[in-house]
Amino acid sequence: MKGRDYYFDNAKFFLIFFVVFGHFIQSFINDNENIYTLYKVIYTFHMPAFILVSGFFAKGIAEKGYVRKYVKRLIVPYLIFQLVYSVFYYYLYGKSTIKIEPLSPHWSLWFLVSLFFWNIFLLYFAKLKPILGIMIALVLGLLIGCFEWTSSYLSLTRTFVFFPIFLIGFYMKKEHFQLVQSKFARVCSIIIFLSVFIGFHLYPFINYQWLFGSKSYEALGEGIIVGMGIRICFYLLSFIMIFCFFACVPKKEYFFTKFGKYTLYVYLLHGFIIRIFRESHLPEIFESPNYYIMIVIVSLLLTMFLSSNMIISLTQPIIELKGSKLKKWLDISQNKIKL
Numbered sequence: 001m002k003g004r005d006y007y008f009d010n011a012k013f014f015l016i017f018f019v020v021f022g023h024f025i026q027s028f029i030n031d032n033e034n035i036y037t038l039y040k041v042i043y044t045f046h047m048p049a050f051i052l053v054s055g056f057f058a059k060g061i062a063e064k065g066y067v068r069k070y071v072k073r074l075i076v077p078y079l080i081f082q083l084v085y086s087v088f089y090y091y092l093y094g095k096s097t098i099k100i101e102p103l104s105p106h107w108s109l110w111f112l113v114s115l116f117f118w119n120i121f122l123l124y125f126a127k128l129k130p131i132l133g134i135m136i137a138l139v140l141g142l143l144i145g146c147f148e149w150t151s152s153y154l155s156l157t158r159t160f161v162f163f164p165i166f167l168i169g170f171y172m173k174k175e176h177f178q179l180v181q182s183k184f185a186r187v188c189s190i191i192i193f194l195s196v197f198i199g200f201h202l203y204p205f206i207n208y209q210w211l212f213g214s215k216s217y218e219a220l221g222e223g224i225i226v227g228m229g230i231r232i233c234f235y236l237l238s239f240i241m242i243f244c245f246f247a248c249v250p251k252k253e254y255f256f257t258k259f260g261k262y263t264l265y266v267y268l269l270h271g272f273i274i275r276i277f278r279e280s281h282l283p284e285i286f287e288s289p290n291y292y293i294m295i296v297i298v299s300l301l302l303t304m305f306l307s308s309n310m311i312i313s314l315t316q317p318i319i320e321l322k323g324s325k326l327k328k329w330l331d332i333s334q335n336k337i338k339l
Contacts, residue, residue: 007177009260011053011249013303016263018046021299023108023274027283028292029208035292036208037201043211044196044234045241047111050263051162052242054115055169061122070119077319078105078112081268085109088272092279103154108271110155110214117159118166130171137164138235142228145217161213161231165238180247189244196241210234262307265319269306 022042029036060066085106090098105113125133141161150156180189200206209215210230217227277283286295305311316322 004261005174006253006257007181007249007251008053008057009257010251010254011049011246011260012263013256013260014245014249015046015050015053016260016266016307017299017303018042019050019267020270020274020303021296022046023270024277024295024299027278028287031287032289032292033201033204036204037197040200040206040208040211041193041197041241043208044238045245048162048165048238049242049245050111051118051165052169052172055118055166056172058119058122058166058170061119061126066123067120070116072321074112074116074119076321077268078109078116080318081109081112082106085271088275092275104152105155107275108267110158111267113155114159114162117154118163121163121167122170125167126170134164134167134171137167141235142231145215145227145231146224148216148218151215151219155214157215158213164235165242177246180243181251182247185247189247192240192244196237211238256304259304259307262312265312265315266303266306268319269311269315270302273302 022039025035025039029039060069063069079102082102082105083100086098086100089095089106125137128136137160141164144150144157144160147157150160179185207220209220211234217224217231220227220230222230285291
């Protein structure tokens with residue numbers, strides 16, 4: 001961990017925990033009003049904050065082999081997991097055929113495709129003045145909602161909707177994050193979090209699917225003008241919640257800090273467990289409010305397990321296309337056996 005910024009590792013750990021936790025509690029949003037409200041609050045910031053951090057660390061556009069690097073890092077794992085998910089769904093849901101659709105990302109795999117496009121977009125947007133680039137990105141994010149066919153095709157709707165957040169992250173510096181790292185900012189953030197929770201609780205009819213950034217205005221039941229207005233409101237809400245989140249992130253190293261280094265592994269692997277969970281009888285056990293704390297504990301343990309050295313070592317050849325961790329882990333295991 002030497003040389004790493006604990007603040008960002010802590011932030012990424014909490015964010016991936018919220019991703020896992022959010023996917024777990026989705027099974028209960030129709031049964032409990034408080035869970036439904038909490039679900040919406042989480043979705044106002046967890047993926048937007050992840051996207052902002054991804055933009056913040058996307059500084060190597062001048063490096064040689066930039067495009068090739070992201071093809072290897074994002075597109076190759078995406079194609080592998082598209083195939084794996086297709087086979088997985090075939091057995092899990094008892095489908096008649098294995099349907100492989102490389103241009104329609106399975107579930108959470110949209111993030112890999114969008115992240116690839118965002119990094120490619122930087123080759124052009126980085127040449128613009130920040131204000132102009134952000135304004136163009138916002139206009140594109142609003143216009144994409146006019147088209148229905150982009151919702152599933154290559155994750156284009158999410159790509160353009162969330163690109164302004166990625167681009168703002170790209171332009172940010174550490175000093176910007178330090179602006180919210182104060183006791184006063186944390187107190188204000190907690191108040192805002194509670195206020196947003198109360199707001200969603202008092203107005204439960206607010207469609208949470210706006211937070212996904214994946215649907216057209218028509219699919220969300222709105223016209224173009226009203227839809228753009230609503231999307232602007234959700235942009236503002238997400239930006240506020242993003243910085244409220246970062247105000248609450250600790251700066252020191254803790255037992256969970258090291259897990260923030262491998263969030264991509266958790267993101268790609270937890271979906272299999274979530275899908276099995278939803279298709280099993282386990283959700284019936286957790287339906288009682290007395291067991292909701294167990295969902296938090298299970299989400300936390302799963303997040304740490306999927307970012308453990310053992311899992312990283314076993315899956316690195318597929319996710320990163322290299323086996324250095326696996327070799328090291330096997331060497332250590334053999335030495336322990338000898339001892």
